[in-house]
Amino acid sequence: MSHAAARIDETRLWQRHVDMAKLGGLAKGGVNRQALSAEDAAARRLLGEWAAARGYDVFGDAIGNLYVRRPGTENDAAPVVTGSHMDSQPTGGKYDGIYGVLAGFEALEALDDAGVRTKRPVQVVAWMNEEGSRFQPGAMGSAVWAGHYDLAAMLAVKDRTGVVLADALRDTLTAAPCRQVDGFDRGFHAYIEAHIEQGPRLEAERKTIGVVTGIQGSQRYTVDVTGEEAHAGTTPLRVRKDALKSAVAIVAALERHMHDPADVVRFTVGRFECKPGSPNTVPGHVHFTIDFRHPDAAVLARLGDGIAKVAAAAAGPCKVEVARITDVPPTVFDPRIVDLVRAQATALGLSNMDMPSGAGHDAMHVAPFCPSGMIFVPCERGVSHNEAEAATPADLAAGARVLVEALHALADE
Ligand code: HGY
Numbered sequence: 001m002s003h004a005a006a007r008i009d010e011t012r013l014w015q016r017h018v019d020m021a022k023l024g025g026l027a028k029g030g031v032n033r034q035a036l037s038a039e040d041a042a043a044r045r046l047l048g049e050w051a052a053a054r055g056y057d058v059f060g061d062a063i064g065n066l067y068v069r070r071p072g073t074e075n076d077a078a079p080v081v082t083g084s085h086m087d088s089q090p091t092g093g094k095y096d097g098i099y100g101v102l103a104g105f106e107a108l109e110a111l112d113d114a115g116v117r118t119k120r121p122v123q124v125v126a127w128m129n130e131e132g133s134r135f136q137p138g139a140m141g142s143a144v145w146a147g148h149y150d151l152a153a154m155l156a157v158k159d160r161t162g163v164v165l166a167d168a169l170r171d172t173l174t175a176a177p178c179r180q181v182d183g184f185d186r187g188f189h190a191y192i193e194a195h196i197e198q199g200p201r202l203e204a205e206r207k208t209i210g211v212v213t214g215i216q217g218s219q220r221y222t223v224d225v226t227g228e229e230a231h232a233g234t235t236p237l238r239v240r241k242d243a244l245k246s247a248v249a250i251v252a253a254l255e256r257h258m259h260d261p262a263d264v265v266r267f268t269v270g271r272f273e274c275k276p277g278s279p280n281t282v283p284g285h286v287h288f289t290i291d292f293r294h295p296d297a298a299v300l301a302r303l304g305d306g307i308a309k310v311a312a313a314a315a316g317p318c319k320v321e322v323a324r325i326t327d328v329p330p331t332v333f334d335p336r337i338v339d340l341v342r343a344q345a346t347a348l349g350l351s352n353m354d355m356p357s358g359a360g361h362d363a364m365h366v367a368p369f370c371p372s373g374m375i376f377v378p379c380e381r382g383v384s385h386n387e388a389e390a391a392t393p394a395d396l397a398a399g400a401r402v403l404v405e406a407l408h409a410l411a412d413e
């Protein structure tokens, strides 16, 4: 163990999670800290205070990504970067995303406490709106940074109450001001993101560290079914254009389309809104979302290309509009980074295993620009996107030790 890993402070890292979990804390122990909310602004302010106390440089970009930078002796060299996201699901857990930001920050502090001067700057990024539960699509901050989504188009996105993202971002930066930089600096030397696994494998196989080899591909859609509002008591079935009845038939047809006996396809309808929502009016409009994933790009394309046809065939008398919102290909991490993570975990005497990620992460947008990888730590029963999400102080610190060792090695290249 180098002196940096020895300076990872389990208690300090745990307490920072406790402090962050108060921001948007929920009764059942989870958090609701959605992107650009007052709770998100409070988290940005808190991270900024911790960073200022260490003399780190804090700055933000035009889509609200937040950066904390520890200088290197060659401060103009491309930085080694780590991080994740601070926004959460509406009924999210205390570790999803925030662990990657806090493990990265803990790594900076451990480098300080060990008196390590790295050649390259080491930078922590908190990507804006990874979850996409308030403003769609998700992984927005990293996708705009990567040039996948147009900045102006994302700034114009509205949440379900009609709030425009640009206004929410302005309010957030008013509440949590920091130096703003122009453009998006994609000149990273390398990127490693630490995250809870959000699945059951590490716990089941009694491993402490997941050496992540890649991320499965994903596609997201919105579906709008339009029928005709009518009186529930007087309108005969034969003349109805019942949007709910059609939407239910469409979802059932999509379930058949996505059926996979090998249980590899991940198909989810997470949002389903029926209007006008009055008990005695035949629904005239249903809006629902589709999220589906697969590690094989060809399967993803085949199933995704079939969605509109399946929906149209099941729509009955209603109109259906299918829109593809995101299409993220499978990510394969750089073997050099994967090997480095595995070697550092092994050198630290931590049990580890190679594994793919079922969940999406900002690393999928960074990987095309620089050698990238991820480090997983276990979460209890693999539960995530749920207030019951749980992890242990020891596992969180173990992941941070692997992270600081890998960052230190890369920052001296
Ligand atoms: O949806 C995802 O995979 C990520 O956890 N937001």
Ligand code: MN
Binding pocket: 085, 096, 097, 130, 195, 360, 361
């Ligand atoms: Mn996450």
Ligand code: MN
Binding pocket: 089, 096, 131, 385
């Ligand atoms: Mn998540």
